[in-house]
Amino acid sequence: MSDSQASPRVDAALESGNRRPLAGYAAKHFAWSVAEGIGRITLTRPERKNPLTFDSYAELRDLFERMRHADDVHAVVITGSGGNFCSGGDVHEIIGPLVKLKAPELLMFTRMTGDLVKAMRVCPQTIIAAIDGVCAGAGAIMAMASDLRVGTARSKTAFLFNRVGLAGCDMGACAMLPRIVGQGRASELLYTGRSLGGEEAERWGFLNRLVDPDRLDDEAMALAKDIVAGPTFANGMTKAMLHQEWAMTIEQAIEAEAQAQTICMLTQDFTRAYESFAAKQKPRFEGN
Numbered sequence: 001m002s003d004s005q006a007s008p009r010v011d012a013a014l015e016s017g018n019r020r021p022l023a024g025y026a027a028k029h030f031a032w033s034v035a036e037g038i039g040r041i042t043l044t045r046p047e048r049k050n051p052l053t054f055d056s057y058a059e060l061r062d063l064f065e066r067m068r069h070a071d072d073v074h075a076v077v078i079t080g081s082g083g084n085f086c087s088g089g090d091v092h093e094i095i096g097p098l099v100k101l102k103a104p105e106l107l108m109f110t111r112m113t114g115d116l117v118k119a120m121r122v123c124p125q126t127i128i129a130a131i132d133g134v135c136a137g138a139g140a141i142m143a144m145a146s147d148l149r150v151g152t153a154r155s156k157t158a159f160l161f162n163r164v165g166l167a168g169c170d171m172g173a174c175a176m177l178p179r180i181v182g183q184g185r186a187s188e189l190l191y192t193g194r195s196l197g198g199e200e201a202e203r204w205g206f207l208n209r210l211v212d213p214d215r216l217d218d219e220a221m222a223l224a225k226d227i228v229a230g231p232t233f234a235n236g237m238t239k240a241m242l243h244q245e246w247a248m249t250i251e252q253a254i255e256a257e258a259q260a261q262t263i264c265m266l267t268q269d270f271t272r273a274y275e276s277f278a279a280k281q282k283p284r285f286e287g288n
Helices: 003-018 054-069 091-098 103-122 138-145 173-181 183-192 198-204 213-228 232-247 250-265 268-278
Strands: 031-035 038-043 075-080 126-131 134-136 148-151 156-158 195-197
Touching: 038 054, 038 213, 054 103, 075 213, 103 138, 126 138, 126 213, 134 138, 138 156, 138 173, 148 198, 148 213, 173 183, 195 198, 213 232, 232 250, 232 268, 250 268
Parallel strands: 038 075, 075 126, 126 148, 134 156
Antiparallel strands: 031 038, 156 195
16 A cells, blocks of 8 residues: 555544544533633532542543643643632541551552642643642642642642651652752651742742732633643643653753754744744744
């Protein structure tokens, strides 16, 4: 079979296999919506400060995994309802059952929670956490695993695992948190489990921006819109390199970035940017 005969079949297979829009996804354990290329996750148990359950952990993991193949989501905003972000694992629905399990079942659970962070880091979309009020335990981890964080002065972020008799090394915290706030500051948070206030979180670099509570949603969405208006394929490549280069030498990182940039130079967005610059116009990126 010639290449010309095979190409339509290959194109059709790629089209049907990879294009999986998420606008119609019906979430069961949190609110989900898509508009103008922005996916929005809202944790919706305000009476308990939006804790996670076994089911919501699993559904969040599965949704972020599906985003790798979504063609209608180019940035994600994750937030909580009722003036809080997330209080972590539900005491009665997660912590209580865990104390009755044996090691094999416990390992299944801890691997599943880690898979949520893996899915957040691997999906190509930029994830923005909009943080108000309580942001504790697994909630702090989700904020940490996001690419950008917008918060309020009244936000309180706590990696409180040691306060319940556990190690601070949960869901990648010992690897990721030092890269955000530094080794010493991460050590303090993970050893003490204390809350990090919003103003201190901004000074430490955990929060990218500090805004008034009534502006939090607008600021997070405006940031997401800025990202969606940019070269989203190239942004996804930046995210991949930021993640992968943690385990590389400088020489390996430079070579990996050379390859990544070559791929981006083959996109139409790169050509559009040049043509717009030559015409003294602002480029309109399309993510391809």
